[in-house]
Amino acid sequence: MLNIIFGETDKAIYNTSVHFDNTYYDSWLDDKFARQMILSVDRATVLSNHAVDSKALGIIPVTKISGGLKTLLLIYNNPDMIFNASTCGDNCAKWILRIAKKSEKDITINLRHIMDFGDKSFEIRIKNNDTIVHNMAELVQYAGYFIGEKYEG
Amino acid sequence: MKGSHEIIIQNRRLRYKITVNRNITILRGNSATGKTTLIEMVDEYSKDGPESGIQLRCDKRCVVLSRGNWERDLQDYHDSIVFIDEGNGFVKSIAFAESVKQSDNYFVIATRDSLFNLPYSIDEIYGIKNTSGNRYQGTKRIYSELYRIYNPDAFQGKPDKIIVEDSNSAYEFWRAICAKEGIVCETAKGKSNLFGLVQKSEENRILAIADGAAFGPEMERAMSLKNVKNVVYFLPESFEWLILRSGLVESAELGEILAHPADFIESKKYISWERFFTALLIEHTRAERLSIHKKEQAKSLPLPVI
Structure with a gap:
């Protein structure tokens, strides 16, 4: 299941881009699911585990992929860690849900904004009040109160 | 700058x-x-x-x-x-x-x-x-x-309730209009309370009014309420800006300032444009019959029809 901590928290890695640049493994790019995310978000094709061919930027090293994609790859490959997913745009939301569904472990992310998870139903636990929500209408009722606060749990 | x-x-x-x-x-x-x-x-x-x-x-x-x-x-x-x-x-x-x-x-x-x-x-x-x-x-x-990211959003018809961010002159003004039109009016007593008040409201069609010049940080969670409520936001620069635009205050330079405010507002002096428009209104009404401030503003204004 996907867990979300809304608001500021010391438990999450805030600058995910720097963290990715210094911790990713080449093997992360060999994964089929990761390649689908890279194509979907950055419109880029993996050439090798050192380079991708981006529609906008041409052939670039892995450290030049978008900040949102770096965060997705961190979440996917480090299910025990918590990352600031407000570095992800709404075009990453479906991938966060898919990562959580695919993972054998519960995934926890930190959001400092209200991400739009779309019109379809989902199952997300809001850690701030330990409540499970099933759609955006339920999610925003709680999220709006928590995004400006600090999570102390 | x-x-x-x-x-x-x-x-x-x-x-x-x-x-x-x-x-x-x-x-x-x-x-x-x-x-x-x-x-x-x-x-x-x-x-x-x-x-x-x-x-x-x-x-x-x-x-x-x-x-x-x-x-x-x-x-x-x-x-x-x-x-x-x-x-x-x-x-x-x-x-x-x-x-x-x-x-x-x-x-x-x-x-x-x-x-x-x-x-x-x-x-x-x-x-x-x-x-x-x-x-x-x-x-x-x-x-x-x-x-x-946030484009103008038209409101069709008459709201059941108007929620005003402000608790002073703007609230007095909108409350007077609502009384005339038979609409419930409530103040949020600050922009950060708007989210909670809109959500808790039982009315179906809500019009929320706040100063757009400083409402940016609240905008995302305010707009997210569209998943829950039939809410539309009216976000002019500020209430003072509305008064200046109404034609009540006559000044040769005012038209130029309101047409191109960026050219007149020094960022170091005014962190937000609403503060500039407040100062401008006070300056232009100081010696006039309209000399108005805070709650007194509302009593001097003619009421528009919704």
């Missing part, structure tokens, strides 16, 4: 054209639209100039501020456009908000965090979109521009 400033920055592959209109501009939107790339290009040009291979055209100096010694670095920047990329957590701090208030710079900040310490406008929250692309010396150059 005053005025609107156009920035055109390009290399062989990318070209960005953006215009900043006031002291705080927020960049957000989808991932992979080029926010970080734009800021990296500004950074490279600010360090190496034309030798970087980047062309930058702007009538102001453009620089990039990063975490680390941001407070010291900011002291060196004056009359400049300061870009800050995602991942710089200091933008949420009170210390940064205080620095912005005392600064003669404009700031362009890439973040999805709501910066509750800064009073930025709903009109200055942008995403980046690719407008076109063409082949240029063997590479495809992509042209990118900004688009406003």
Whole structure:
């Protein structure tokens, strides 16, 4: 299941881009699911585990992929860690849900904004009040109160 | 700093054209639209100039501020456009908000965090979109521009309830109109309470009114309520701006100021445009019969019909 901590928290890695640049493994790019995310978000094709061919930027090293994609790859490959997913745009939301569904472990992310998870139903636990929500209408009722606060749990 | 400033920055592959209109501009939107790339290009040009291979055209100096010694670095920047990329957590701090208030710079900040310490406008929250692309010396150059994330939203018909951010003159004004029209009117007593009050309201059709000049940090959660409520927002610059636009105050210069406020508002003096319009209204009504302030404003105004 996907867990979300809304608001500021010391438990999450805030600058995910720097963290990715210094911790990713080449093997992360060999994964089929990761390649689908890279194509979907950055419109880029993996050439090798050192380079991708981006529609906008041409052939670039892995450290030049978008900040949102770096965060997705961190979440996917480090299910025990918590990352600031407000570095992800709404075009990453479906991938966060898919990562959580695919993972054998519960995934926890930190959001400092209200991400739009779309019109379809989902199952997300809001850690701030330990409540499970099933759609955006339920999610925003709680999220709006928590995004400006600090999570102390 | 005053005025609107156009920035055109390009290399062989990318070209960005953006215009900043006031002291705080927020960049957000989808991932992979080029926010970080734009800021990296500004950074490279600010360090190496034309030798970087980047062309930058702007009538102001453009620089990039990063975490680390941001407070010291900011002291060196004056009359400049300061870009800050995602991942710089200091933008949420009170210390940064205080620095912005005392600064003669404009700031362009890439973040999805709501910066509750800064009073930025709903009109200055942008995403980046690719407008076109063409082949240029063997590479495809992509042209990118900004688009406003929050567009005007029309309200059809009569609301069941009006919620006003303000508790003073604006509330008095709207309450008088609501009484005449048979509409429930309530004050939120501050913009941060608006989210909760709209959500708890039992009425079906809600019109929420707040000062757009400083409502930027609240805008995302306010708009998210559309998932729950039939709510529409009326967000003029400020109540004082509405009065100035109403024609009640006559002045030869007023038309020019209201048509091009950016050219008249010094960012170092006015952290938010609403403060400028308040000062302008007081100045223009000081010696008049309309000399008005706070709650007295509302009693002097004719009531429009909804």
